[in-house]
Amino acid sequence: MEPKKTKDLKEAFLRSRTIDAELNEERKKKQREVQLLTLGSAGSGKSTFSKQLRVLYGDGFPEAERVKLRPNVYSNVRVAIKRLVRAMEKLGIQFEREESKQNSLCFLAGVFRRECWNAALGLARCCLRGLQWLDPEMGDAQDLSENLVSVENGQHCYELCADDKLSLEETVAIRALWQDKGVQDAWEQRHLYHLAESAKYFLDNIDQISTETYIPSVQDILYIRLPTTAIEEHEFSVNGLTYRVIDVAGQKSQRKKWIHFFEGVTAVLFFTALSGFNELMDDDDKVNCLHDSLDLFRDLAYNKWLEQTDFILFLNKHDLFVEKLKTTSIKSCFPHYDGPNTPEDCTDFIQGEFLKRKPVKKTVYPHITCATDTNLMKTIISDVHNIIVDINLRRVALL
Ligand SMILES: Nc1nc2c(ncn2[C@@H]2O[C@H](COP(=O)(O)OP(=O)(O)OP(=O)(O)O)[C@@H](O)[C@H]2O)c(=O)[nH]1
Ligand SMILES: [Mg+2]
Incomplete structure (x- = not known):
């Protein structure tokens, strides 16, 4: 008969192997799954981004769905x-x-x-x-x-x-x-x-x-303005990764709810509407949209629950921004700006204003986007995907 000590050791070894296998399986699963949290003021383009994921990697809005919209x-x-x-x-x-x-x-x-x-x-x-x-x-x-x-x-x-x-x-x-x-x-x-x-x-x-x-055509769907009122979760399979995208409501009154989703997030996708530089907020007509967005970005970048979370910054509505710059100067929003009023200079400046509002150690990846343009977003999402894969590998290695 096998001595008791040898039997116990064998069992402990088998148990440890099972735990290792389970951890390995869990790690592999985590490597294939990312949780993305889209944050930003109301109307900045968060839901339009999710729609683009659906167009490019989901069912593409079949006719039966479009009719309902x-x-x-x-x-x-x-x-x-x-x-x-x-x-x-x-x-x-x-x-x-x-x-x-x-x-x-x-x-x-x-x-x-x-x-x-x-x-x-x-x-x-x-x-x-x-x-x-x-x-x-x-x-x-x-x-x-x-x-x-x-x-x-x-x-x-x-x-x-x-x-x-x-x-x-x-x-x-x-x-x-x-x-x-x-x-x-x-x-x-x-x-x-x-x-x-x-x-x-x-x-x-x-x-x-x-x-x-x-x-409605797919393009029409991308242009529909339907404010998000409840937190929405969407799942997409993108180049072998499962994206779980959490889309929140951007209105000021809704922002308290965001904190419940900070845990376990792979990356924050922060959206700002560049074209909001001369607009007032819908939910607070005393506050400039871009200033609200900059304040919000700073609050989130310094939020202790997001300390370890990388941000991807979408400088969105670039198409509208370029149009506006033809007749309006960004000085109305940034009186101290004294550079040329070209799209390149102004976008660089605004990007700099965002990057100034983050802790030195925090990594932020900026992208200039037009969320309603499917061709452009295809390229952007592919770039973002590579960043997300990197972030995820680093996170999983720390588990
Ligand atoms: N021209 C243009 N329109 C855009 C762009 N991004 C979003 N939009 C439009 O802006 C409106 C608001 O976009 P949403 O994606 O609903 O904004 P949101 O951030 O989800 O807003 P909330 O749900 O209220 O927080 C929609 O009508 C979009 O079609 C863009 O880059 N260019
Ligand atoms: Mg929305």
Whole structure:
């Protein structure tokens, strides 16, 4: 019979081998998996980056998915015209044509009707939920819009307010308003109030997007402005690595939640909108967008939970930045800047401003990007991928 001591040693050896094998397996798994956290102010391009990953490495937005996003395009168009018309009032800009006033009233009445319809639906849903709570046998709240449609006048209201349609009246009003010189003047002064830049892309294409058969293209999807409200996680397989991308909401009120995702992050992808240098924030109209972004970057770069985490800095919206520099100086944002107002010099300067706001030891990899340009992003993502592989190898070696 085997002596007890030899048996114990054998068992300990086998146990240790199993643990080693498990650790090895875990290390290999970690080598193949990276966790990327996209951070940055609202509208800086975080979700557009995730969309590009989906275009390049995911299912590429099949038609069935794109159809579902049609209401978002219409909502972007409606919000844009509403903000343009409201800005005209604020800035004291007059309509060029007399009939534009009528179009504007007709359009705003439609917006008001839609808001009332949605409020009525919301209220009715609340009531129904309350009734369901009292009596679980009650019908399902989800079917409510269909039920409302069946009541007298409901169908008519629904037709007028459906989110997935642009009515003929609305399309005519929007087209005429967008062509009015007063509205165009308000567009030129958009840095004085908040307006999504993609508004022009959709308004220029109003004829196409208002057709019954319209299905948003992949490019349209990339231009949709839909603020992230809850943390979203996406998974992609990129050149043999699994990317787990955590996409957060950039609004000031949402930033407290970010800290819950700092642990275990391979790299932070920080997005800033270069074109925000002469814009005020949507959620705080006293703060300049680029200054907010610089402050945010500094806070994160010095955050103790991210001490060991490398940052990849996306100097995004470079296309819009280049356009703006043709008429506007970055001195409005950085009064002490005395270099030439060329895209190269200004981008270098802003990049320097970010790099000044990090601890000396922290590694930050800057990239100049246009998140809506798939060809460009393909090259950028390939560069970023190589950096991520390096970072990951270093991290796994330390485990
Ligand atoms: N022209 C241009 N538009 C861009 C670029 N990057 C993003 N956009 C547009 O900017 C808008 C905002 O982009 P998002 O990706 O939704 O911004 P976000 O950082 O996710 O914003 P939140 O979810 O609110 O935090 C969208 O309409 C995009 O199409 C860019 O480089 N150039
Ligand atoms: Mg987002």
